Amino acid sequence: MNFFEQQDKSRRLSGYLYLLFAAAVVCIIISVFCLASIAFSYENSLASSAWTFELAIISTVITIIVVFLASAVRIGWLSQGGKVIAESMGGKKINQNTKDPMSRQILNVVEEMAIASGTPVPPVYLMEEEGINAFAAGYSPRDAVIGVTRGCATKLNRDQLQGVMAHEFSHILNGDMRINIRLTGIIFGIVFLASIGRILFNMGFYSGAGRRRNDKNNSGGIIIILGLGLLLIGWIGGFFGSIIRASISRQREFLADASAVQFTRNPDGIAGALKRIGGYKEGSKINSAGAQEFSHMFFCSGISSLFSTHPPLPIRIKRIEPNWNNKYPQTDKISNNFSTAPNLNNISGFTNSVQNDSSNFNHKKGNISEPSSSSASSFLKTEGQITEEKLAEVRSLISSIPESLMREVKDPFGSRCIIFALLLDQKNMEARERQMKLILQLAEEGTNLQTEKIQKEIVTLSSEQKLVLIEETRPAITELSENQFSRFQSIILKLIHADESIDLFEWCLHKVIEFDFGKKHYPRQLHGRSSVIKCLEECAVILGALAHYGQEGADPKPAYEAGFRSLDRNCVIPIPKIQNCGLSSIDQALKKLNRMTASAKRSLIDACAKTIDFDGKTTETEIQILRGIASSLSSPLGPNL
Structure with a gap:
């Protein structure tokens, strides 16, 4: 599956959404104009303004300002990143240093999927919900987060959890998250009219003005009519918005299911997860107040709705497993043991490959400039395919890295020391001495000693282990404040320049850290519209x-x-x-x-x-x-x- 093409399709789909939005706004403008004219007809002093061109202009301007401003504000808020969506639904970020077996398993599965797919490792939020569900949220892969319910973590085994995560990562790679945010913002702008209508109706009703039928000034009645009318327009707009959201979301869910199977080549994983939802009393229900607004972002429908944003479970399962016997397991009786690493012995080429002793690791050792095991073109062909073999390779690499280094990557201080150690010159001792002096002068106290200690361990690692180690530092480094990250970047640049020459690899490492690790400090457009x-x-x-x-x-x-x-x-x-x-x-x-x-x-x-x-x-x-x-x-x- 070509995810670059899918991202462009998502962009075109966004254009289609804006056309529908514009059409909806035109209908709303006409409705508001008719409503205002009817309301004004009941007031003698305003009757002359009803059904006039001037009122049409005023209705148009006010409606456009209200709807577009509400949508823009909502999209702007959601564009801050998946963090705001996760927290608005009660999600709590899982700490990277957690010792809890359940949380550790979730983090490990997400980490493996991210490294294998080449996407930034997203923060993971745990929702205290019994329903089996998950979501991916964010404006781009750089600010994405993964949300997982407690039910999803406790009722699914590792393979099934991996299938769910593969589904969510396909949403990240397909560009669905941006569509979801725009859908949410557009529908919010339309439904916002109903909120205004509710306020106007309450103002007119509780003031008692609406009951003064014999008064010459019938402004209270006008307010009630406008309020009821806007309520109706907002509800009808929301109704049709839900239809649009459901039709788009269902197709993207089918695509994500297919992508998950393609990623893992294990249809039993995602199919098993869907079956357990079907056999569970709580199903995929989400009780959070934000479930209605964000229902289209979940793995399965989190609410009961006439216009469900997800295809029915039996249809999704049948597409993955055509010979399914239509029976669900008794999920309520299932209780899983948590495993931080699955058994790899059944996977071809990985028998007895998981070990903690890096000296026995069977990957080639040496400098990162050694010949690659594949050409660049063959690397691109397999890149983005999250196969079980690739996941096993990632697990094997992670488990082969010394535990002392893996402890360091969980901490912002240790992660920075690892990056500094990777930049130390291995051939020019004078340049290396200059680098160590820079670290002593510019970094926190003790950084130079820890960097030197880490460097002695890193020098024995293979190139693949070093690269995975860099990926492992990402979550901790993204926790740095803007000032800390700016200082970190400044030291990196000085270390790169210390040998008075910059090679392309050092430049590339700098770019990866700047654009991938520094995503929250350097926001930018994901893709544009220019051609080659x-x-x-x-x-x-x-x-x-x-x-x-x-x-x-x-x-x-x-x-x-x-x-x-x-x-x-x-x-x-x-x-x-x-x-x-x-x-x-x-x-x-x-x-x-x-x-x-x-x-x-x-x-x-x-x-x-x-x-x-x-x-x-x-x-x-x-x-x-x-x-x-x-x-x-x-x-x-x-x-x-």
């Missing part, structure tokens, strides 16, 4: 840099052209000179390239892979450079497993 054709000169800079620095002295032109022709066969811009492909030029190019569509960005990433693979000697460094470029384009890639 409009950005060919900027694409040439990126491909030129890869060709100049990755061909080991060979002529860079053939490698450059191999990548560029995949973007445009009709026109090849000459390869830029090496001095025009420096890091500052790359930064400038990426600013414009970030405005491309998701599919256009994917085309550029594919072209980069062709340039990298041209000499037939793809290295781990080149794979990580590709990941750095992708991160800078808001299209993060997972580790090379």
